[in-house]
Amino acid sequence: MSTVFERPKALSDVLMHYCPGCTHGIAHRLVAEVLDELGVCDNTVGVAPVGCAVFAYNYFECDMIEAAHGRAPAVATGVKRVLPNAVVFTYQGDGDLAAIGTAETVHAATRGENITVIFINNTNYGMTGGQMAPTTLPGQVTTTTPYGRDPKLIGYPIRVCELLSTLTGTAYAERVALNNVKNVRNAKKAIRKAFEYQLAGKGFSIVEILSTCPTNWGMSPVEATRWLEENMIPYYPLGVYKDIGGDK
Amino acid sequence: MAKVTFREDWCKGCGLCVEACPKKILALSEKRLNSAGFHPAEMTDQEKCIACAFCATMCPHVVITVEK
């Protein structure tokens, strides 16, 4: 018998803390699979965020750093400048990357910092119990938008890939989703491409991953995948927003 | 001949594998609980499995191994 599917080596052999049905675990696995396939795990430094993925440092077999909230791209910059031949990635949520860490994100991108950012967009602050995130959809109920997000009062969600694609330093920006098998497979291709771009020295690469949060959305894991498809994808269309391709 | 095995104690019973299975041969156990107190996913008809690994692709806790 041959193995069709098994746990990647770069994913630590520990039970992740994520809630049932939360797709963070899938994103972790895809990153680990790519590290394995590219054979770079022992030459990689990962930077974990503050938020649901705060314990990501326990889940990857490469060296890991736990950064302050929003500061992962700055920390990754410091690492990459010291170890230019190492693979350096950050793994961040929407509050971390697009609210408190907006400056670090935008400037790492505009510097063309040769790092890879894995960005989990699940439209809320999961770890603290489901508050409004910069990516919370108009009308979406969270614990701090109990009557639904009203753009007149608190503005509109940020479309991160679109924003970063305007920057010259961004080499690659793609939005993917984890709501079904096909999209998960596409997500892996995007993650692989992002790491390959880093290995080729092309500059800043980001994969925005639309992810579910069944616990805070208040629905079953399967319902959450449908909610993602019906509500998030229309607002956050999937696809490649920037790809400098073979140039540079 | 395909074989799907579950690291059952790590299963959180989310059901994403059940939903993903094209042959509809996975189910959350109705009777059993695992050591964490979840109803774990289980194979109901191994004969029909085509080793597509859709279940493993969607499993957030990476508890599924697929062989053929």
Next chain:
Amino acid sequence: MADKVLVKGNEALGEAAIAAGCRFFFGYPITPQTELSEYMAKRMPKIGGTFLQAESEIAAINMVLGASSAGARAMTSSSSPGISLKGEGISYIAGSDLPAVIVNIQRGGPGLGGIQPSQSDYFQATKGGGHGDYHLIVLAPNSVQEIVSLTFDAFDLADLYRMPVMILGDGMLGQMMEPVVFPEHSERVLPEKTWATDTTKGLRKKNIINSLYIKPDVLEKINFERYARYAEVEAKEARYEGYLLEDAELVITAYGATSRISRNAVNALRAKGIKAGLLRPITLWPFPKDAYKSAAKTAKAFLTVEMSMGQMIEDVRLAIDCLRPVHFCGRTGGMIPTPGEIEAKAEEIARDF
């Protein structure tokens, strides 16, 4: 490099950092430390180092955290308002047991304050500044030569004790030009950085740099361990300079730029027959408590001189268990006390002897 060269304080600091092996400098412009960043911007590319102007002080200190995690000697510099922004990162560096060197060329505060020299960040530097149970080693040079030697020490102490070290200066020292000699290298034997996240290379298990401990008993244990290290620093690394202390009845105490002014005042007071001496802490943390205790044996009173509303004075009182009166002479907001002001205050105190 044994020749004496005439350099400005800010530039001496930069060159000393390079001589000490620092190849990564992350800066952000703010008066009055910008010259140091500019100097590093000029020098680093020529020696294969990295100067990076960050998008904020917050980013700069986190870049230092990353570079230090990767095993490199890294530094950032700023001035008071910028140091407040770095407070978060400094706390994380301390909590992650990382070495780092942070330069604060102080200016007047609070808020945006002013751009003239000040010593009003003493509390911030010595009592934390960021959140949590931690300390920085705080070094306070008072000459350009000492800026050089303490910069060497800063990197060594940071590596030795795996903790952030702050060089606390002020605009006066930064601008001052004096002849200095640059040492070639440090004499200290330092531990290998086996903890660094510099990739496993397949040779070891992964390293984790982290300051998060969800279980309270674990966090308490980590803090206890860190404080055991701090106790060692307090026992071994406290430094001061004494001047005419042996028979001093009035001990004037000041650090950094105000210690130079105070020394002039001590000389003038001696000429007037007042037995004054100077106790200058070189390390503000650890505070050289023993030196104060022994000075208290002859002293009838202490006089702290600061460019602040009075901050170090609290440590002086604590160091001598309030055994002697501790007086204060200070200016704030960027104003600098004159030798005359110090003398007048000293003479007023000495009338009661």
